[in-house]
Amino acid sequence: MRTPPMGWLAWERFRCDIDCAHDPKNCISENLFMDMADRLSEDGWRELGYVYVNIDDCWSSKQRDDQGRLQADPKRFPGGIHKLARYMHDRGLKLGIYGDMGTHTCGGYPGTTLDKIQLDAQTFADWEVDMFKFDGCYSNASVQEEGYPLMSKALNATGRPIGYSCSWPAYQGGLPPKVNYTQLGQICNLWRNYGDIQDSWSSVLNIADWFFENQDVLGPAAGPGRWNDPDMLIIGDFGLSVDQSRSQMALWAILAAPLFMSNDLRTISGEARSILQNKMVIGINQDPMGVQGRRIVKEKSGIEVFWRPLSGDASALVFFSRRTDMPYRYQTSLSKLNYTTGSYKAFDVFTNSAMVLKDSADFVVSVNPTGVVMWYISAPARLNVRQYFSKKIILHQHLNFFYLIEKDHSVS
DSSP states (O other): OOSOOEEEESHHHHTTOOOTTTOTTTSSSHHHHHHHHHHHHHTTSGGGTOOEEEOOSSOBOSSOOTTSOOOBOTTTOTTHHHHHHHHHHHTTOEEEEEEESSSBOTTSSBOOOGGGHHHHHHHHHHTTOOEEEEEOTTOOHHHHHHHHHHHHHHHHHTTSOOEEEEOGGGGGTSSTTTOOHHHHHHHOSEEEOSOOOOSSHHHHHHHHHHHHHTHHHHGGGOBTTBEEEOOOBOTTSSSOOHHHHHHHHHHHHHTTOOEEEOSOTTTOOHHHHHHHTOHHHHHHHTOTTOOOOEEEEEOTTSEEEEEEEOGGGOEEEEEEEOOSSSOEEEEEOTGGGTOOSSEEEEEETTTTEEEEEETTSOEEEEEOTTOEEEEEEOOOSOOOHHHHHHHHTTTTTTSOOOOOBOTTSOBO
8 A cells, every 4th residue: 555545435424234124225235335346447436546345344243153253244245255355356446344353343243352363364365355444442452552463463474465454543542652653654554543534524624623733743654555544535425515525635635545435426426526536636645755745824814725745846735714704815925835936837626727836926816615725736847957958959959059057957
């Protein structure tokens, strides 16, 4: 997971609905996950990077089998998890599954106690699972301190590459000294730092505020193969407006967050789809440098500015409005946002418009209430002298050219 993993996750939208008799289309069953796999593979999601189909809680039988192994509920998953994994792989997708290191999962299903860790890891590998989320209900700090590293070793020992999502920090308050992010980065690919997201704007805002208020601690912990996880994308559900949906997508991209949708891909609106399938935002999220972005401005007017460095000396800027009254015209310049001297191309990822900005020139950006304006900023328009001459001298060798090479090595 050298870039943040992307896919679909059942929990926020479908929770622990196991009533397949009365709600067959929405209950936690193999049919639900096969439906979502079909949508990911047929509706353009897979090609954009949304490749994981992740089962969450309430998938298993209430009892282990005769060999002590976890088993899927036979009525809701009659084909078993291995068959479901093959269904995903046949469509170029990957399967994720859920467990809990306590005596029970959060939903009351069999947990993975310390003595069962190696058995369960091998079971998941035998099933050809590609990702494992390890929750922490019905356990304590000492059990977690032993169990999370032990599961990492057990997964690696299977020989199968299995992405490892740890909920450990979320159960320890998310911050040092209780949370050792250096250790987490060595044993986990991603981790939940904070509480569960709900289908509301207040929940999105609460999570974003916590992450950016603690950005000095959380930012250095993230990087290729190790990601802070602010939880699922709820775009396409019931709680967010279009502007708020763009805000969540933009802020999650700035955070280099895993992009796991929890929605119904069978009925998703065109507006929600266009936000989730925005190639520029996904490209920013998936930037190979993997540097988590920061909030750099917090104005009394309710406008906040976020920045993330990207490969190729590019960057992303997000102008976000906490206001709830009307669009706000915010004036600033790139130099005020700590950009160096030069001319930059700014591409608006949601309107597909572009402009050239000099660092010192003021500009005005209009931001909708609870909305964002998100820009991809290219590197400053300078030419390396050696590259310039190697490419241009042949073309102009028959002319008398005088090049003024300035102190900053740009060419005019």
